[in-house]
Amino acid sequence: MGPITAILFDKDGTLFDFHGSWAGWAAGILDQLAAGDGARHAALARAVGFDPEAQRFRPDSIAIAATVEEVALQLLPHLPATDPAPVIDWLNAQAATIEMQQAVPLAPLLDTLAARGLALGVATNDAEIPARTHLAAAGIADRLCFVAGYDSGHGAKPAPGQLLAFAAATGRAPDEVLMVGDSRHDLIAGRAAGMGTVAVLTGTASADDLSDLADAILPDIGHLPGLLDRIAAR
Numbered sequence: 001m002g003p004i005t006a007i008l009f010d011k012d013g014t015l016f017d018f019h020g021s022w023a024g025w026a027a028g029i030l031d032q033l034a035a036g037d038g039a040r041h042a043a044l045a046r047a048v049g050f051d052p053e054a055q056r057f058r059p060d061s062i063a064i065a066a067t068v069e070e071v072a073l074q075l076l077p078h079l080p081a082t083d084p085a086p087v088i089d090w091l092n093a094q095a096a097t098i099e100m101q102q103a104v105p106l107a108p109l110l111d112t113l114a115a116r117g118l119a120l121g122v123a124t125n126d127a128e129i130p131a132r133t134h135l136a137a138a139g140i141a142d143r144l145c146f147v148a149g150y151d152s153g154h155g156a157k158p159a160p161g162q163l164l165a166f167a168a169a170t171g172r173a174p175d176e177v178l179m180v181g182d183s184r185h186d187l188i189a190g191r192a193a194g195m196g197t198v199a200v201l202t203g204t205a206s207a208d209d210l211s212d213l214a215d216a217i218l219p220d221i222g223h224l225p226g227l228l229d230r231i232a233a234r
Contacts, residue, residue: 003176003231003232004118004176004177004178004196004228004231004232005117005118005119005172005176005177006118006119006120006121006166006167006170006172006176006177006178007113007118007119007120007121007177007178007180007224008120008121008122008123008146008163008166008177008178008179008180008195009120009121009122009123009180009181009221010122010123010124010157010179010180010181010182010183010186011122011124011126011131011134011135012064012124012126012182012203013064013181013182013183013200013202013203013204014103014180014181014182014186014200014202014203014221015102015103015106015122015135015138015140015221016100016101016102016103016134016138016202017101017102017103017202018057018064018182018202018203018204019056019057019204020101021098021099021100021101022057022063022098023050023055023056023057024055025094025095025098026048026050026057026063027050027052027055029091029094030044030045030048030050030052033075033079040078040079043078044075044078044079047062047074047075047077047078048061048062048063048071048074048075049061049062049063049064050063057204058204059204059205059206059209061204062074064183064203064204064205065125065157065158065183065184065185065186066125067125067126067127067150067151067156068088068091068092068095068126068127068150069084069088069150071091072084072087072088072091075087092127092129092130095126095127095130096129096130096133096134098134099137100134100137100138102138103200103202103220103221103222104220104221104222106138106139106140107138107139107140107143109221109222109224109225110140110143110144111143112225113224113225113228114143116225116228119145119146119170119172120143120144120145120146121144121145121146121147121148121166121169121170122135122144122146122147122148123146123148123157123162123163123166123179123189124147124148124149124150125149125150125156125157125185126149126150127149127150127151128147128148128149128151128152129149130149131147131149132147135147145169145170146165146166146169146170148162148165148166157181157185157186157188157189158184158185158186158188158189158192159189159192160189160190160192160193162189163177163179163189163190163192163193163195164193167193167195174193174194174195175194175195175196177193177195177196178195178196178197178198178224179193179195179196179197179198180198180199180200180221180224181197181198181199181200182199182200182201182202182203182204182205182210183203183204183205183210184205184209184210184213186199187199187210187213187214188213190213191213196215196216197213197214197215197216198214198215198216198217198218198224198227199211199213199214199216199217199218200217200218200219200220200221201217201218201219201220202219202220202221
């Protein structure tokens with residue numbers, strides 16, 4: 001890993017704590033979609049890997065790294081609807097209303113990183129509009145020079161399109177960029193793009209789940225300044 005001049009973050013599970021942000025929202029969404037039908041509720045929960053009793057996503061949940069289109073297609077067989085488009089639109093609209101829980105205080109951390117001269121961006125498998133809504137609500141939209149969702153024209157992770165678009169937009173070589181994420185999708189994309197990969201444990205994956213793809217594993221993104229110091233000292 002050479003000198004680092006840019007950091008690209010995943011959003012959910014990385015900037016924002018995954019369970020703290022999405023579990024309560026998911027429970028409410030499933031309640032609305034089930035409309036009082038217990039069997040349907042159970043089927044919908046199984047389809048997206050959500051445990052209603054524990055109020056948590058299972059580690060293998062499709063919702064952790066999939067796009068909203070992929071989630072909608074899993075839900076559709078258990079709904080009266082047959083067209084995924086309205087379901088996708090509804091899920092995106094509902095997602096934009098969620099109150100995200102920051103993994104660490106984000107504004108001061110991003111200011112610290114920017115003060116080092118680092119370009120900062122976000123690449124998410126969420127749609128771009130709700131992603132920008134979440135970033136604005138957290139007060140960090142102006143700290144980011146690049147935001148891409150799965151629908152921004154660069155594809156979705158684990159393909160590297162979003163990551164390479166960030167490198168191009170910021171004028172960085174891929175090996176100058178750290179891809180920071182909480183899922184294998186994030187790290188596979190980082191490896192495919194030729195970037196350094198940093199795993200954080202504020203999603204649902206464990207260190208063992210991510211260690212084969214990560215150049216470094218951190219408890220959360222608040223430990224990035226220390227990691228950057230160690231990289232610079234090599």
